Amino acid sequence: MTVLSSLTMVASDRAEMRVRGIVSMRQKLLDRIDDQIALAKASEAGQSFQRVKFRRVRDLESDEVSETAVRTRVRPWWAQDKDGSILLWVKYGNQRLELQKGKPAIRIKSKDELVATLETVRDAVRAGELDNLILAAVAAFKNRFSK
Numbered sequence: 001m002t003v004l005s006s007l008t009m010v011a012s013d014r015a016e017m018r019v020r021g022i023v024s025m026r027q028k029l030l031d032r033i034d035d036q037i038a039l040a041k042a043s044e045a046g047q048s049f050q051r052v053k054f055r056r057v058r059d060l061e062s063d064e065v066s067e068t069a070v071r072t073r074v075r076p077w078w079a080q081d082k083d084g085s086i087l088l089w090v091k092y093g094n095q096r097l098e099l100q101k102g103k104p105a106i107r108i109k110s111k112d113e114l115v116a117t118l119e120t121v122r123d124a125v126r127a128g129e130l131d132n133l134i135l136a137a138v139a140a141f142k143n144r145f146s147k
Contacts, residue, residue, distance in 0.1 A: 025134045026125055029092055033122045035074045040114045049074060078114060086111055090121055090130070092137040097130065 035051050042049035050071040058065050078088045086108040089096045096104045108117050124130060 022128075022131050022135065025092075025138060026128070026131065029090075029125050029130070029134060030122060032091070033118060033125065036077050037115055037118045037122070039074050039076055040078075040111075040118060043076075044111070044115075078108075081107070085109055086114060088114065088117060092134055093141060095137045095140065097133040097137060099130075099133070 035049075039049045051074050053070050053072055054067045055070045056065055057068055077091055078086050081087050088106040088108055089104055090099065090106075091097065098104045099106065106117060106121075108114055
């Protein structure tokens, strides 16, 4: 018995392994919701929150590429209403998703429920409940650039 015969071999294609379509769109929304949860937790603790992105920079003299950490601002998806409640929007890119017909915001009684509400929205995205809204937002974005 050889060493390779002890391994399990399968037929696969690298193209099948790539994340495509609605799965990648859903993951993008999940990442932004995670940023909002971190921002809400930081604001409860009286701290600030900035997302860290990595940007590639090429040195012109040595032609070496290095990655540097860049802090970016995260804007909250919520605002306080006149009556003291919190209005929460879910955004894909810069577009607010209309969760029900004519109702793009979620009303929350107090800021204490904000993290729990965001986690509920995250669970709904993971379950695929917002897939049609995501696809509609992407289609609207593409229509702005088509002739």
